[in-house]
Amino acid sequence: xxxxxxxxxxxxxxxxxxxxxxxxxxxxxxxxxxxxxxxxxxxxxxxxxxxxxxxxxxxxxxxxxxxxxxxxxxxxxxxxxxxxxxxxxxxxxxxxxxxxxxxxxxxxxxxxxxxxxxxxxxxxxxxxxxxxxxxxxxxxxxxxxxxxxxxxxxxxxxxxxxxxxxxxxxxxxxxxxxxxxxxxxxxxxxxxxxxxxxxxxxxxxxxxxxxxxxxxxxxxxxxxxxxxxxxxxxxxxxxxxxxxxxxxxxxxxxxxxxxxx
Amino acid sequence: xxxxxxxxxxxxxxxxxxxxxxxxxxxxxxxxxxxxxxxxxxxxxxxxxxxxxxxxxxxxxxxxxxxxxxxxxxxxxxxxxxxxxxxxxxxxxxxxxxxxxxxxxxxxxxxxxxxxxxxxxxxxxxxxxxxxxxxxxxxxxxxxxxxxxxxxxxxxxxxxxxxxxxxxxxxxxxxxxxxxxxxxxxxxxx
Numbered sequence: 001x002x003x004x005x006x007x008x009x010x011x012x013x014x015x016x017x018x019x020x021x022x023x024x025x026x027x028x029x030x031x032x033x034x035x036x037x038x039x040x041x042x043x044x045x046x047x048x049x050x051x052x053x054x055x056x057x058x059x060x061x062x063x064x065x066x067x068x069x070x071x072x073x074x075x076x077x078x079x080x081x082x083x084x085x086x087x088x089x090x091x092x093x094x095x096x097x098x099x100x101x102x103x104x105x106x107x108x109x110x111x112x113x114x115x116x117x118x119x120x121x122x123x124x125x126x127x128x129x130x131x132x133x134x135x136x137x138x139x140x141x142x143x144x145x146x147x148x149x150x151x152x153x154x155x156x157x158x159x160x161x162x163x164x165x166x167x168x169x170x171x172x173x174x175x176x177x178x179x180x181x182x183x184x185x186x187x188x189x190x191x192x193x194x195x196x197x198x199x200x201x202x203x204x205x206x207x208x209x210x211x212x213x214x215x216x217x218x219x220x221x222x223x224x225x226x227x228x229x230x231x232x233x234x235x236x237x238x239x240x241x242x243x244x245x246x247x248x249x250x251x252x253x254x255x256x257x258x259x260x261x
Numbered sequence: 262x263x264x265x266x267x268x269x270x271x272x273x274x275x276x277x278x279x280x281x282x283x284x285x286x287x288x289x290x291x292x293x294x295x296x297x298x299x300x301x302x303x304x305x306x307x308x309x310x311x312x313x314x315x316x317x318x319x320x321x322x323x324x325x326x327x328x329x330x331x332x333x334x335x336x337x338x339x340x341x342x343x344x345x346x347x348x349x350x351x352x353x354x355x356x357x358x359x360x361x362x363x364x365x366x367x368x369x370x371x372x373x374x375x376x377x378x379x380x381x382x383x384x385x386x387x388x389x390x391x392x393x394x395x396x397x398x399x400x401x402x403x404x405x406x407x408x409x410x411x412x413x414x415x416x417x418x419x420x421x422x423x424x425x426x427x428x429x430x431x432x433x434x435x436x437x438x439x440x441x442x443x444x445x446x447x448x449x450x451x
Contacts, residue, residue, distance in 0.1 A: 011442040012435065015413040016352065017420045041340040046446040048344040050414045051351070052391040053399070054309040056301035063318055064296055067325045071289050074329070206360045226326060229319055230360070245334065248356045 001025060006036060014043035024251055027243055031193050074226075140222070144172060144181060152176035156237055158258030164188055167219075169256050171198075171237055178227040180210075182239075187219045187255060190241060196221065196255065197246050199238045200231035208234070212246035235260050277342030278335075285333035292329055295346075303350045309415055310354040320357065324350045355417030398448035406441030409434060 006029040012018045013026050030037050147153055152175035160167030166186040173180035182198060190196055198210030211225035227234070239256035275283075275294065283291035303324060307317035327349055335345050399407055412418045412426065420438065424431045 008439060011439045012413075012420055014442060015410065015438065016355070017413040017418065017423065017438060019419055019421050037339060041338065041344075043442060043446065044340045044348065045344045046442060046449060047410075047414060048341070048347040049391070049395050049445075049449055050410065051302060051306045051347045052389065052395045054302075054305040054415075056389070057305040057308050058301055059304040059318055059321055063321060064293070064300070067296065067322050068289065068293055070322070070326055071292060071329045074326075208360070209356070226323075228323060230357075248352055 001029075003029075003033065003036070006033070007039065010036060010040050010043055014040055014047045020249070020251065031243075074224075147172050147174055147179060147181055150174040150176065150179075154260065156258050156260055158184075158237055158239065158256040160186070161254045161257055163253050164255045167256055169221075169239065169258070171258065173227055173232075175232045178229065178232055180225040180227050182211075182213070182221070182223045182225065184213075184215070184221040184223075184239070184256065185219065187215045187221060187239075189217065189219060190214050190244075193244050194241050194252075195244045195246065196239050197242045197250070197252075198223070198225060199240065199250055200227055200234035201236040201238065202231060202233055203235050206230070207238075207250055209246065209248050209250075212242070212244070277346075278337055281328075281332045281335045281342050281345070284329060285335070289329075292325065295328065296325055299343075299346060303346070306347065306350055307354050310351065310358060310417070316357060317354075320350065320353050323353055327353075351414075351417075358417050394449065398445055401448055402441050402444050403437075405429075406437045406444070409437040410441045410445070413438065 006026055009018060009022060009026050013023065016023075018026060030040065148155065154173060154175065156171045156173075158169040158171060164187060167184065167188075168186060169182055169184035171180060171182045184196070187196065195212045195214050197212045200208045200210055202208065208228055208231040210227065210231075211223050213221050213223040215221040236257070236259040238250070238254050238258075240250050240254050241252040242250070275291075277295070277298075280291045280295045280298075284295065300321065304317060304321055307320050308314065311317050311320065324346070328346065335342060399410075402410075408427065409423055412423050413420075418426060420431060420434050423429070424434045427434070429437075
């Protein structure tokens with residue numbers, strides 16, 4: 001299909017009215033075409049204006065508090081956490097070596113001192129890294145323990161499909177609150193522009209979208225998610241490869257599958 | 262956090278984009294400001310799509326929790342912050358709509374003409390300036406184009422579903438959507 005043909009589909013995409021095959025084709029084209037992305041952005045802005053047609057309505061006052069509580073319970077969002085978890089190296093480095101004023105340097109001593117300080121910096125850095133890793137590990141264990149000790153909690157094992165036979169994952173979740181954590185191993189790294197997405201499959205066959213995640217270089221992933229209310233009775237779970245932003249209807253290949261025993 | 266203090270009521274109103282940035286950096290106060298700014302328009306939209314107060318409440322909560330988690334994925338170059346927020350709300354609501362039993366969906370199909378319903382419902386509501394602008398622009402496009410846009414936007418129908426519902430060839434539906442949304446953009450940018 002040509003650029004012009006894709007361009008002619010953007011209005012329908014802006015209203016999410018394309019049929020699945022066309023939608024997939026347009027989304028692939030959008031990944032490579034900045035012009036169409038910008039155009040779609042503007043068309044979506046126009047479509048969003050239609051929301052102003054509806055009379056505003058006031059939700060019950062307790063909803064605001066409920067949302068803010070849920071957010072506080074969740075703690076900082078992942079980005080903010082990433083920032084605070086990684087303090088800049090500068091703060092941790094010891095003070096720089098103060099140069100002597102006198103011109104007559106003892107070069108041997110200077111070299112020895114530099115080496116010593118270098119070694120100290122390296123070991124301090126390694127210690128600091130280990131401490132951070134240990135703290136992160138402890139925090140994670142605490143989180144998993146909390147999740148698993150909740151009265152409505154369950155643990156489901158997911159195994160790799162033919163696409164990724166080595167892949168494994170564990171999903172821990174609390175049916176009452178919908179809190180969930182997924183730990184995945186041996187997943188192939190997601191290609192650029194793609195990410196893995198979790199799905200909840202309810203007993204009556206509905207497939208509800210869950211969170212989107214990537215893996216580290218060794219194919220491991222860890223994701224926190226909130227299962228929507230209607231997905232908490234899910235009997236089966238899947239992980240598929242989707243466009244990086246996540247999608248509302250699964251389109252990509254299945255990588256992991258598991259069901260409640 | 263220094264950014265939080267700039268959002269207090271005693272300061273100049275913060276833009277939506279700035280709020281999303283603050284939220285992305287973990288500022289829950291910014292989320293509260295965003296909620297206060299948009300809860301009523303979003304709740305109105307969710308009620309319009311779902312026709313169910315309890316579900317609309319559920320989705321509204323999901324929308325703000327998702328905003329909290331994914332604010333960092335907001336990209337200004339891909340559209341306005343308002344669009345981002347409304348898109349989350351609408352797509353969550355439409356996902357629910359689609360997952361409902363088909364019997365229930367049939368009831369909705371016999372619902373009154375969306376344009377009619379929208380105009381009636383807001384007769385006694387306070388009409389905001391924006392709503393007047395959109396209403397004015399919609400009145401200038403053809404009835405068929407308007408119907409197509411509203412069916413797609415509020416009922417979450419795909420082009421094929423719109424063709425079936427309105428007994429119109431698919432090609433015509435595509436042309437109407439394209440022309441209708443382009444014209445609307447033109448009229449709203451005036």
